Amino acid sequence: MRAALAATTLLLALTALAACGATPQTTLEPTTEAARQARDLMVFVFWAAAVVFVIVESALVYILIRFRRRPGDGLPAQTHGHTALEIAWTIPPTILIGVIAALTIPVIFANAQPAGADAMRVRAIGHQWWFEFDYPELGVVTANELHLPVDRSVELQLESDDVLHSFWVPRLRGKLDMVPGRVNRFTIRPEVTGTFQGQCAEFCGTAHALMKFTVVVETQAEFDAWAAAQLAERTPPSSELARAGEEAMAAGGCVACHAIRGTDAAGVLGPDLTHVASRAHIASGILANTPDNMRRWLQDPQGVKPGNLMTIPELTDDQLDALTAYMQGLT
C-alpha cells in the first residue's frame, strides 16, 4: 500500500515536471519590466498562499486526529464564541490581504501609464482567427508576426474586427482584451532580442486555440531593414510556375480577400500576402512556413484549421504547385 502510494506520488510529480519542459508561453521567464512585476507579484502571492495552506491544513489534520470521537465519548464541551480565536482568524488574514493590495496597486498604476511621446505606435487588430499588425507611422501592414525594435517603447492599440479576442505574449506582458468598437492601449518595452510566442487568450470561436502569433524583437537596424522590405511591392514571380500561380490567384478569387501590393489583389478580409514568404509561420502561427506546409494549407485549410473563414475551391496538383511556388517567392 505504502509502495503504491509512493509510486503514484512520484509519477504525479514527474508528470508535473515534464509539463514544465518547453514552455515558450511561460509567464515565469519575463523579459520586460511589466512582465517581471507581474511575475514577482504572482510568486509572492503563491508563497503566501502556500504558507496559509500549510498552517490551515496542518491544524485541520491535527484537530481531526487529536479530537476524533472515541468509543464511550460523551458530548464534548460546547463553546459559543471565542474572542482569541476570532481575532486570530480575522486580523492576520486582513494584514496579509493588505500587504498584497499594497504590493499590487502600484503595479496596476505603473502598468496603466500612457506611453511617452517617443513611443512607436502599432495597431493590433484581432480577426477570426488571425492577428493584423499595422504600423501607421511607417505604412507597414502585416499579419501574425509583430516586429519590434529592442529598447524602445511601443504603444499597442488593441482593436477587434469581429468578436472579443485577447492579446497575450506572456514573456512580454500580461494579457489585454481586444474589444470590438473600442481601442485598448498598452505599452511594451522589449529589453532582449529574440522571438516570443503569443496567443489569443479570449475564447473567440472554433479556431480560438489556433490563433497564435509571434513577436520578433530585433535591433533597430534589423527592424528598419525589415520595415523597408515590408514597404516594397511584391517580388515579381521569378519562374514560369510562380507566374502561373499569380494568374491562378487572380482567377481563383483569392484576391477578393487578400492584398498583394504590386498586383490587382487588394482584398482586406484576410492577411496581406505581399511578403508572406518573409514570415516564419503561416495560418496564424500554427505551421512553419515551408513549401510542404503551404501546399497542405492551400489544399485543405479547413483540415488544418477547422472553422477558419478561408474558402477555397478544390485545387489540382498543378494549381497547388503553382500557388505554392508563387507564395514562396513573395519574400
Ligand code: CUA
Ligand atoms: Cu481570438 Cu481567441
